[in-house]
Amino acid sequence: MIHGHITGWVLALILFVVALFLIKGGKAKGAKIVQMILRVLYLVIIATGVMMLTQVFKIDFQYILKAVVGLWVIGLFEMILSRVINNRKTSVFWIQFVIALALVLYLGFSLPMSFMNP
């Protein structure tokens, strides 16, 4: 489960960057396809995340925060892409993105199921 989760968000990060380059390069059609794949990955990330939550004996604040910040990162993927497509300002969202991504990685890797906690 955890591997599916990690594969999901690593692929999502890569495809997010690919989509940004495609949009910037004027390849709207390619970007649209990558965005569709990204949306499937969101479902994979959320489904594996929720499944892991169901295996947790006691869901404490750190788990709730991990899930909420994870959803926040996914929301920011969508916000940033749609604003780049519409040529709108993205700086506020990029700041949030850096903070939320750092936080979700920190929380994920410090929670007990992480491979960083043998």
Ligand code: HEM
């Ligand atoms: C882009 C969004 C997300 C990222 C980057 C992310 C990242 C991570 C990372 C790095 C880990 C630790 C993996 C390991 O070291 O083995 C993890 C674990 C986990 N994630 Fe996520 N995650 C995201 C979204 C979510 C969502 C939306 C949920 C819940 C609905 C969720 C729930 C969990 C749970 C329950 C764990 C296991 C925690 C434990 O060790 O007990 N994640 N995630």
